[in-house]
Amino acid sequence: MIQFEQVSKVYPGGQKALLDVNFHLRQGEMAFLTGHSGAGKSTLLKLITVIERASAGRVSINGHDIANVSPKHVPYLRRNIGMIFQNHHLLLEKTVFDNVALPLVIEGFSHGEIKKRVAGALDMVGLYGKERHNPIMLSGGEQQRVGIARAIVNKPPILLADEPTGNLDPKLSMDILRLFETFHDAGTSVLIATHDLGLIARMKYRTFTLKQGQMIGGEQQTSRVGEA
Ligand SMILES: Nc1ncnc2c1ncn2[C@@H]1O[C@H](COP(=O)(O)OP(=O)(O)OP(=O)(O)O)[C@@H](O)[C@H]1O
Numbered sequence: 152m153i154q155f156e157q158v159s160k161v162y163p164g165g166q167k168a169l170l171d172v173n174f175h176l177r178q179g180e181m182a183f184l185t186g187h188s189g190a191g192k193s194t195l196l197k198l199i200t201v202i203e204r205a206s207a208g209r210v211s212i213n214g215h216d217i218a219n220v221s222p223k224h225v226p227y228l229r230r231n232i233g234m235i236f237q238n239h240h241l242l243l244e245k246t247v248f249d250n251v252a253l254p255l256v257i258e259g260f261s262h263g264e265i266k267k268r269v270a271g272a273l274d275m276v277g278l279y280g281k282e283r284h285n286p287i288m289l290s291g292g293e294q295q296r297v298g299i300a301r302a303i304v305n306k307p308p309i310l311l312a313d314e315p316t317g318n319l320d321p322k323l324s325m326d327i328l329r330l331f332e333t334f335h336d337a338g339t340s341v342l343i344a345t346h347d348l349g350l351i352a353r354m355k356y357r358t359f360t361l362k363q364g365q366m367i368g369g370e371q372q373t374s375r376v377g378e379a
Pocket residue numbers: 162163164166167168186187188189190191192193194195
């Protein structure tokens with residue numbers, strides 16, 4: 152599904168963020184990406200979403216090389232990817248409904264379809280009935296769920312999360328990861344970048360580890376939450 156072959160990224164100014172990285176996230180797989188601060192986790196996610204471009208090597212999604220995709224095609228590619236950030240990136244002056252609806256509005260869905268899909272997405276993340284709230288009125292965990300609802304509202308086959316539990320306590324963090332597990336169960340490929348080794352140990356999915364831009368491990372583990 153997502154494949155990196157000998158991928159390097161050097162930022163303008165010479166900072167080497169990724170060096171000869173190889174990895175493969177399989178179709179429908181859920182996995183973690185970990186590593187120290189500055190190891191290159193966010194950079195790797197940015198190459199998948201074409202926020203940044205590789206300096207060398209091949210990044211492909213479903214066999215299609217995305218390194219040279221034209222700027223005009225980037226929005227089409229991103230429709231296949233739901234992206235979740237630590238700080239939610241929510242529009243605080245807009246309602247929960249408007250935040251979650253945003254990707255569908257951009258794609259030109261009808262009002263009726265948007266209402267139905269937003270309600271479905273909020274139901275999935277446990278926020279049904281909070282459509283008219285502003286994110287500022289919600290707890291940190293609820294705000295993160297709004298970000299997740301927005302990422303999954305157009306049912307993308309790939310979900311990428313960058314430190315999605317960074318600001319949450321251990322119980323809320325586990326709730327969020329169980330939520331990712333439900334998307335994984337429905338067939339979505341999920342890649343979660345996190346520092347939280349305790350959480351990773353409890354979940355027992357495959358873990359890719361970056362160290363100073365190099366991939367040093369992609370250990371195979373398959374058991375689920377609570378089976379550790
Ligand atoms: N836009 C940029 N320009 C120059 N250097 C950058 C840029 N973005 C990241 N870097 C550098 O690339 C390296 C990898 O950064 P990256 O953000 O990918 O790491 P990370 O593992 O996500 O770190 P953290 O866990 O702290 O978020 C770091 O040395 C960082 O300073």
